[in-house]
Amino acid sequence: MADILKDKERVWENKSNDFGLLPSSNVELLKKQAKEVKTTSLQRLALQEPQCGFGELGVCCRMCYMGPCRIDIFDGGPKVGVCGATADTIVARNLLRETVGGAAAHTEHAMDIAEVLKEVAEGKISTYTIKDPEKLKKVAENLGIKTDGRDIKEIAKEVAEVSLEDFKRLEKEPAVWIKAYTPKSSYEQLEKLGVIPHNVWRPIMNAMHRTSMGNDADPVNIMLADLQMGLIDGLGLTMATELSDVLFGTPKPIKSKANLAVIDPDYVNIAVHGHNPLLSEKVVEWAEKLNDKAKSLGAKGINIVGVCCTGNEVLMRHGVPLAANEFQAELAIVTGALDAMVVDYQCVWPILSDVASCYHTKLITTMPFVKIPGAIHIEYSPEKADEVAQKVIETALEAYKQREPSRVFVPDSAEEIIAGFSVEALIEVLKKVNPEDPLKPLIDNIVNGNIFGVVAIVGCPNPKTRRLAFTERMIKGLIKNNVLVIVTGCIAHIAGQSGFLNPNKVDSFEVGDGLKQVLKALGNVAGLNSLPVAIHMGSCVDNSRIGVLLKALSEKLGLKVSDLPVVASAPELISEKAISIGTWALALGVTVHVCPPPRVLGGPKVTEILTKDLKTLTGGEAYVESDPELAIKGILDRIKQKRIALNLPVPEMVHI
Template sequence: MAEYIKYRVPARGVSATKGVAELIEKAEEDGVKTAWHRLLEQQPQCAFGQLGLCCRNCNMGPCRIDPFGSGPTKGVCGAGADTIVARNLLRMIAAGAAAHSDHARDVAEVFKGVAEGRLQYYRLTDVEKLKSLAETLGISTENKDEHEIARELAEVLEGEFGKPGDEPLRMLALAPKKRIKVWEKAGVIPRAIDREICECMHRTHIGVDADPVSLLLHGIRTSIADGWSGSMMATYLSDILFGTPKPIKAEANLGVLKEDYVNIIVHGHNPILSTKIVEVAMSEEMQELAKKYGAKGVNVAGMCCTGNEVLMRLGVPIAGNFLMQELAVITGAVEAIIVDYQCIMPAIVDVAQCYHTKVITTEPKAHIPGAIHIEFNAEKADEIAKEIVRIAIENYPNRPRDRVHIPKHKIEAIAGFSVEAILEALGGTLEPLINALRDGTIKGIVGIVGCNNPKVRHNHSHVTIAKELIKRDVLVVGTGCWSIAAAMDGLMSPKAVDLAGPGLKKVCETLNIPPCLHMGSCVDCSRILIALGALAEALGVDIPDLPAAGSAPEWMSEKAVSIGTYFVASGVFTHLGVVPPVMGSQKVAKILTEDVEDIVGGKFYVEPDPVKAAETIYNVIIEKRKKLGWPL
């Protein structure tokens, strides 16, 4: 149903990505609202919420603290600004860590099913990685077949979620030893993923932990459980099941949708279903079926991180990042958008009702009213994938041909730079990278990650920071919606070396890599941790000593809060381009941007201006180089 558009969006200014403006204009012509329209309707947003000063943790509230001190300074229970802000942040970290880790649990269950020979549609693809992880976790692989190793590994990994006792997480064996010492000293070694998340909720219940320092330290502990175990497990097991990514060419942006094909979008995060959809859709049977319905075939494109998963392993084109999910439907050319979980706007159902698109939810934990729900079950993966693809094909004749508009823009990108792929490009050893860093050919490495947020110009900060850094000879790696933004801007094409400084350009040309490397989906921020850990160990230093930094220029999700916190916990100087809801407490803001550095070696830095942010990040890198005695 067309809606009354109360506030018009200045379409030409809201995005740095080609094709977005024309679809926002089309949305308004079609009477369809997008996230940008709804953000305008939300203005003015609650200042208490923006400052983190609102508490709803019990029914004596909600309580709000007056940031100017002339109104209430305490909630009904007596909690002040510092407690409330820290508690709210801890709950964000808990939710983010839960999302990543529950995703890992789902992959681990499929992995266990494969190990036990119960799941016919999945297999162990990267056996080398399986063995290497097993050995790192202390599982002997000698004289054992791959399924036996996998069974033992599955048992250990199951324990990561809820093992009893105070023993550290087993996956911490992947972290550098110097880091472990820092975490031990700070008392933030995580014991079990679910336990730390559960403790976040307990501590933030009315009348438990009121000390902002103690609350934030538990946030650090929980985030480490996410980064070094939950997310790490999702990455490792996805690689073992579907293959460790290698450089692969694909196309990016909404122009990957095809006029005469059945277009299917896979959206969400988990590769367990999306990989199957791609396999089934590309089968001769489904391609032929599409022809019977008048199409030339079936075309699958990705969105957000499940898009990244199938992009980096199968070369599936990527249609866009978080803020483009509604726009894909607004093209009028998408027969089905198939979602698993995380970052799926419930609004896609409303948008889809204005066209012919079927929204198909598949996860028992992620229903959306108005969508078709076809529950996924790994035991019947291929049958379910076929049923879903068939629905999309049968919907092709319903396409509203007079309302179809697919932007022309698409661009080639190279994705799939796992740590293993980077090592392979380097000739099997970190030495060439270390030498280039040491002699200043490359000044440093920055991991850029995270979301889109309609509060800032779409993809502008993502690409601006990346360009500002590569021109200063800083190698940029990244994940999530940043990597899609960079791909759509051409920064993942070998031609982007022309935007790099002379040193980085030389290295990229020698290795035949772009200056911005796609390392995967949100959970694959764990690959950045592994890369930094390996570099630090090879140099005999700790991660905070490296000329490296992190950035989340357009973050919005709770997962991004957890990622940012585990970057800081891992010793990384971490930039946030959107102000987090902590400014209601000077104490909490100071801990996060100053004091935490003395505890774990990393800290947050908040700067909305991407050019200024890149300058500061570069200066931090130069300071680290000075301390290492490396040329500037």
């Protein structure tokens, strides 16, 4: 039959088979997946491309049924929607709703942990305990809660209650967590702008209200609400990290491995995927307890591997190896050696169910509001945590019996990594250099130019940018220019797999002399050859650790956050959560590089606010650049400007 779509199918095929700079381990598994599952993320992306231009630029409005309306960004078409909303109004409202999506995810994650802490403190559940009372005391002090002579459980109860009150406070007093954890200068500035929230729920309610049809049309006013939503996201991040540390322990430097090769065909392999450590911690605990059961099946034991950010959580605290980032989660199943993948929430792609159905792998959902057709659902609740973890492991053991060895393919490329750099752990290392004033060595090295600046590379692994190796190229370019790189989230997976977290591989990269000297000196006091070229600070909620560090630095030096030679970058963002984290960083005064471009460029005023006006409001700046090399240059230029403003020496830049 004459095929009239032949030419178009050829376009799709070429795009699906364009692996670009993806590492060979990924390519091998993508090919295996194309053959055995008949779908890959690259293929699905190819079928969507080119994606809707109105959506990409943010000028599509679906808020009411006179629409959907679109603004013509080129000449000739409509410039307002049916109601009269301009491109800027539409773009601002859409951005605020995206930010709400991210902030809601992070604050619910935090609330889940706060509720468990309360129940533990009240003795209502016995499944969890407080593993780090020291951290609890510190958090309590930060929140203004008395600790002297009080019982741990009593302190924990009050911390949990104060935390939960932040969600629902009726009095018009600032949210306690935001007041306690926002750098002072940023807080004062944000207070002047009138955007300090008094609780979490009301602004989320208000944001959905004000962006619905026939409400706020002023892009500037909506952007202020967006800044507020950023702060709420920051509250979620901070509370999630700090209370997780209280319940599960504050991370310390720990060695492990990364890449899909950590899935070991000799073991019963269980992947933990999602975000909240409440579940993954229990799975790790029970894997140890039930290890003998796996041996009785002929396996060497149970091997828990981490996917996405819950993987980072258990890596940071237990050294569980990192198997796959969000983009590679399907590939973990495609190895044919994964017996179960247990997920909680966020960044869990529904395709995992289809992929798992082509293998013996069991996909297990656990959250009442995250179900996937085709997956097994074992419902989690804190009081049933042990039971759920046991069931998960038993499901995996059962699946292991069905494994087909002929279909197993695990690439051979595990990379050594070191992770676990909480702020406390970093201070611990720095204390060995200067016990009285641990931050001083870090500041001195920034001042003398050994460290040109600090760049936190955070966020997701987007199939759109993965084949460009955006993150890898950025890290390489930055370390060459003496930039200290901090990584979190799925970016940490990418960094780990490429050797940037391997303390023994520092010499195999082109690292600036100053930075190399600092890394080696700090590594030596920590009992290592060197610190790795990128510092792994945790999962995506652990971006709060960077916030805590910024607060400490800015308050110690008496400088605004925007004065510090620090830039954040989300070079491959996927999630609305990345947008809300970025908004939080902008509210604190951080310069934030993003790619792919956020969906605001169709609104000239909103674009101007984010890229220019914000500098005078909070000190933050959004910087959009889709070319890795130009992004490095742009980031270095921005750090340079900050150094010049501080009268710091500006060394010659190598660029890339």
